[in-house]
Amino acid sequence: MNLIRSIKKDFNTMTLVLIPVAIAINVVIGEFVVLLKLPVYLDSIGTVLVGVLCGPWAGALTGTLSNTIWGLLIDPNALPWFPVALFIGFVAGWCARFGLFKTWWKVIISGILIALTSAIVETPISVLLYGGITSSGSSFITAFLLQTGHSLLSSVLSTNFLVEPVDKVATSLLAFAIIQGLSVRYVARFPRSENVMVEKKAAQNTQLIIAIAIAAVLIIIAATVLVSLLAS
């Protein structure tokens, strides 16, 4: 009951009106990126924005509807990928709730967490529906790994682990830049505005040192996992 009440609190009128704009932002920025021929997608900035400002459930809804509408308007191929978008919004919301959207380096951590989740969710969809090869350019990496004798699952998973972080870190940083550009009065009207209120400087510095240490450890672990995945 408590959970339902807290979800309901997240869906106030501001949230309901922000979600359509966020989906439109996803679509239009996605088209900008195609126009500029950038090697990323950046098609979930709006989803991350809603996740941060209105909580994980609203973020998940935005992601789901965003893919549905992408399918309605542009390419029906987008429809089966909706769980990925759902988890992007959901994880962004939880990252923000744990204070990971307050300074730029914490946002990078959120970006990596979002990337890991979406890589994991993406893999079964890609393998089961598309046989591992989709129309995106990263399929060349998958094909290369397949050719060097890796199993389909590990090839797709490692490709996603390689490709996703760049896109999702850039997405999170852009969403963060947008939120920083909004006025405090405006942000305060959203249900989770406390997620982006800035902390004191002194606390930030100690946190940064701890974070760098943790990041170093994580990179080593990730590297060994990736190496063992590729070696197996």
Place this chain on the structure above:
Amino acid sequence: MSNKLSFYIDRPSPLQRLNPLTKMAVAFAFIIIAFSAHWYWAPLIIFFVGIIPIAVVGKLGREFFSTSVHLFLPLFAFLFVMQSLFHPGGTTVLFRLWFLTVKLEGVQFAFLTATRILVMVSSFLLVLLSTHPSTLMSDLTQRGFPAMLSYIVTSTLQIIPQMRNKAGTIIDAQHSRGMNTEGSLGQRVKALLPLVGPLVFGSLVDVEERAVALEARAFNAPRKKTSLREIPDTGWEKVVRWICLLLVVVSMGSNIWLS
């Protein structure tokens, strides 16, 4: 950037008059059967015996064909090249080309995947071609779907064309100020921020006004809302939907039983 709002084509036909839920049920039945059937040719049969006749009955043959070619040709070309060259395993070598070998298993796998994707995307496409998004949403709302969701979907469909126009204006304005959208990667990355900034902040400003307007019109009122349009639903369509469910269950059951 295309300015067309959706795939929908306004053309009276038996398919267009069907209840949206029935069309969705048939589409999902086709997709699930195509993916779960144990028989290699099932997806292709579904496409030729199910989807193409429905497109013809719906008087959508030409649009269906042209959109499909546009959507599938690049994807399938890519899929066939990649899978036939790089599909793991397989022993039957069809032919060799320098260092590349094309294996029969790879081609077969590519064919199966391609026909499955064909069924999946073309059944969605057929629903989209014959159903206006707001018809679908009002039908779902009448069936007890939250009205909030249908507000979100329909207003998104209105906002996107507006935002695309705004995006076009911003691109033109920044071009006239000398922004470079071609050239090296660094230059193109630099061009992203002057495009995204004005677009996003401009649209977010409207959000607050719209929220106030909705609150003033009792959008949050807990009462049941009435709909301007009633979507017809006949008895035999209910039967069709049950048959779809039955076929899906049979197909999935046979898949589990045979494997």
